[in-house]
Amino acid sequence: MDVGYRVKFENKNRESNIKKIFGHGPTISDQIQERTVLNGITGMASPGEILAILGPSGSGKSTLLNALAGRTLANGFTGTVLTNNRKPAKQIMKRTGFVSQDDILYPHLTVRETLVFCSLLRLPKSLSKQEKTLVAESAISELGLTKCENTIIGNGFTRGISGGERKRVSIAHEMLINPSLLILDEPTSGLDATAAYRLVLTLGSLAQKGKTIVTSMHQPSSRVYQMFDSVLVLSEGACLYFGKGSEAMAYFESVGYSPSFPMNPADFLLDLANGAYAINLLFNLCSLISLFSDSVELTSHDQNPSCLGRRNCSVCAILETFTCVAARARR
């Protein structure tokens, strides 16, 4: 609820640093700048659902996910993260899995060795070695890794499992602790459309087992998009839309934004978040003005006594268009 994040950072400007050396530049306090990374974000994710956080690069997706997971100790966060029984989320942090953008895995271990090793480290001491191995094995089959369980992870120098399988290993690694909330930061980045779809299908099956899935995504395809239960669109740290994924297009159409041809809703939402449609709207407004400007003289309000202000003359038509566009822009 109302999650905000402001950071103070030093403006490391080369020119001002040189000036500082010669004693003519701004003081250090002058160079401290403040920036709002997240501004009043409110949303909700429920068990059995996938909540997707969409937005352009730098819109604050990772920052929001880190705030939800309680992974950042930095000052500057405001707002509250509550569980479904309205308890502060700190109480369930132990049951939260976080899959970061950059997975860190041992390149020389096989998939099975990685997960068994991690289960020995991460699972409670009360479990026997055999029980921990069983948990690792069930994570392997749950994430569809059986085929490659004896292949090494690999890295840039040694060929190993594929990019999609790597992501699955990272998710399986988090599934070991049986999280109730699974947070993923761009799990499909670097994957082709089919591999991304398969991964989101797997996330869907985890959601069906009662997990709450919150994931950020850069550019989901339309068939991936239709698997999201709810969507939160971020634009420069502010929430542009939060609601059902299936209702986003209807909502934006109702406020005057709709694509000129059928397109992937995710692409359309990203264009909106990037401000492309605001520019289009402005462009259309300018075209309208230029279209009407010639005829204003010909049928002005005064010369058209029958006009009752209902677009019967071009002055009223322009005014009405302006009022309508302004109202849409305000909304």
Ligand SMILES: Nc1ncnc2c1ncn2[C@@H]1O[C@H](COP(=O)(O)OP(=O)(O)OP(=O)(O)O)[C@@H](O)[C@H]1O
């Ligand atoms: N501690 C910080 N100091 C300065 N700037 C920050 C800090 N944390 C985040 N930012 C800025 O906030 C913005 C949002 O960052 P964030 O990583 O959340 O974006 P993102 O939407 O996840 O981007 P991407 O899709 O590229 O990963 C960025 O412009 C980043 O530079």
